[in-house]
Amino acid sequence: MLKIENLKASIEGKSILNGINLDIKPGEVHAIMGPNGAGKSTLSAVLAGRNDYEVTEGVVDFLGKDLLDMSPEDRAREGLFLAFQYPIEIPGVSTTNFLKTAINEKRKYLGLEPMEATDFLKFMRSKMEEMEMDKSLTSRSLNEGFSGGEKKRNEVFQMAMLEPKLAILDETDSGLDIDALRLVSAGVNKLRNPDRSFLVITHYQRLLDYIVPDFVHVLYKGRIVKSGDASLAKELEVKGYDWIKQEVEAAV
Amino acid sequence: MSEPEVDIIDQVVSQEYKYGFVTDIEMDTAPKGLNEDIVRFISAKKNEPEWMLEYRLKAFRYWLKMEEPNWQNFNYPKINYQDIIYYAAPKQKIALDSLDQVDPELLKTFEKLGISLLEQKRLTGVAVDAVFDSVSIATTFKEQLKEKGVIFCAISEAVHKHPDLVKKYLSSVVPYTDNYFAALNSAVFSDGSFVYIPKGVRCPMELSTYFRINAENTGQFERTLIIADEGSYVSYLEGCTAPMRDENQLHAAVVELIALEKAEIKYSTVQNWYPGDKEGKGGIYNFVTKRGICEGAYAKISWTQVETGSAITWKYPSCILKGDYSTGEFFSVAVTNNAQVADTGTKMIHIGKHTKSRIVSKGISAGKSHNSYRGLVKVNKKAEHARNYTQCDSMLIGDRSGAHTFPYIEVNNNTATLEHEASTSKIGEDQIFYCSQRGIGLEEAISLIVNGFCKEVLNQLPMEFAVEAQKLLAVSLEGSVG
């Protein structure tokens, strides 16, 4: 699905990703944890194609294609989805209208006819039920005036609508209350299937109780310094990052 | 602004104006220049009664003594008023009774503009008056309107057929002494639309005038007069285009609206005159005086405008709220790109008690264009409990464009309530990235964001036109960003 080799990226001359290696197979769920400022959001932004970052080295293969060579919109149309840590507001544009545009742009890219308005609404209604989304949110301006938790739920709803092959969730659990966390996790679990992979960035083991990952990686100073299975997250919950930091410093 | 955005701005540069063609048709024109003889010539062409000619001459003599205004927030090359042709009309018999008599070239022209004058293809529910250079070509649905007593015709026709109404109301809202361009228009106005809605009648369809400047070196000076009698309602739309030409052309129209007691007039404009090329060569100077009066109690006038074209737009559709409890509204979207300039806004003059006004202005500037909102809210001494709400939002695309707001307030009665809100935003890289991450490409993203920004105003337009306006916004901003 996604194969990252020796990925290095910098911003304004400052190196942030220092050689990332990661291999995600179809159907797998990978969790990335790590202290603040480690480069987690940077990794997701680079994968999504944000052009503020300069990729200085490395290759990324996404479903047999050179990901770094594609425009951000083409990456999305090929099936890459990023749930933003800080979703953006677009005043005056409803989630409905936004998603209709997004879906039809993707269909155009794939050489398909635009979706009929009625089919789209039907599709959306079924996804809203599945994700337990409230009607009032989808008719309002996208993310405008949404609470932190509502924004995150809206990201997951968009993911459900766009049916990506690889979904990157950047701290989607932050800011969610306990019920919302359960809903969001249930939503993600419903979307899990053998052809869809997830890269879940989180600070909290709590989320991983609901979305049980196949692998857990620790990102520190722009490198993956430790990988393991779900139990690694539990260990981190208890011990924090200091022991890993020490291991890294000792190795230098 | 960060690097990447600049890159993309430079990348996408082409902007096409798809209405830039010229119709090849035999014209009857006045000689260039302006003097009393030209005024007489125009009046004679229209076979006008003496009183109309007198009015024109008075306006002309007054105009001669006036100075061109210079308080605007932009510069434009001096206009040589002797270098303009003030009358140009397709050579054709004057009284047209049926569309069969209209030159096929003209029908084709309007067809190409998406305005069909032929029975079978007409937009249902919209009656159209088509004005080509200085004359009205055809008015559709006349018969159906007549049944309700609605008069919708060329103003030159109204001068002959409804002289009492014209005499009573023409110049009653915008006197020729009002301003330089109003005086000029009063002297040389060629054609335009006349509307009268009788007492208690709800006009059964949208009325629409489509203005087309075709001839070279010609100015367009149309005159529109709309009277809504007590308790009546009308929704009126105005659209316009012009060929691409290297020289600037002057458009100085006057629009007067009169709403009597409990009457409502909704006036919408989708302005798409040729804006000039990327460097600012050519394009229409759009200097228009539009004003409405709520003459009676509970009357209401709403202006909605979507301004995308013209090299320079300089207009302030205004409301005089004379009747108690009357309402004035102004909804505006002004888009400027490349070297365009727009200085637009409104005046709300509160005279009656409990009068209300609402202003929603959305300015979008791209390229190196300038977009100004200029508005006056005036509350007279006797206007007890007047209310105004003003909202001015500007959106900048790129970092070479400018947005300016000049809100003027004059309150002479302390029971008035005025609220003002203003904001300036930029289409952010964040918003564009967010869209692109969902698979939405750049141009589509801009159009989505801009349409969202203007939503409140676009919602005011009748359905068919809202869709048109949305497309127009996208086209106007093509190549602007970002």
Ligand SMILES: Nc1ncnc2c1ncn2[C@@H]1O[C@H](COP(=O)(O)OP(=O)(O)OP(=O)(O)O)[C@@H](O)[C@H]1O
């Ligand atoms: N535009 C920028 N200019 C300079 N430094 C930046 C910029 N963007 C990110 N950084 C730096 O890059 C580093 C990695 O940031 P990133 O947002 O990827 O961290 P993170 O692991 O997602 O942290 P958190 O857990 O707090 O979300 C930080 O030190 C941050 O300050």
Ligand SMILES: [Mg+2]
């Ligand atoms: Mg982060």
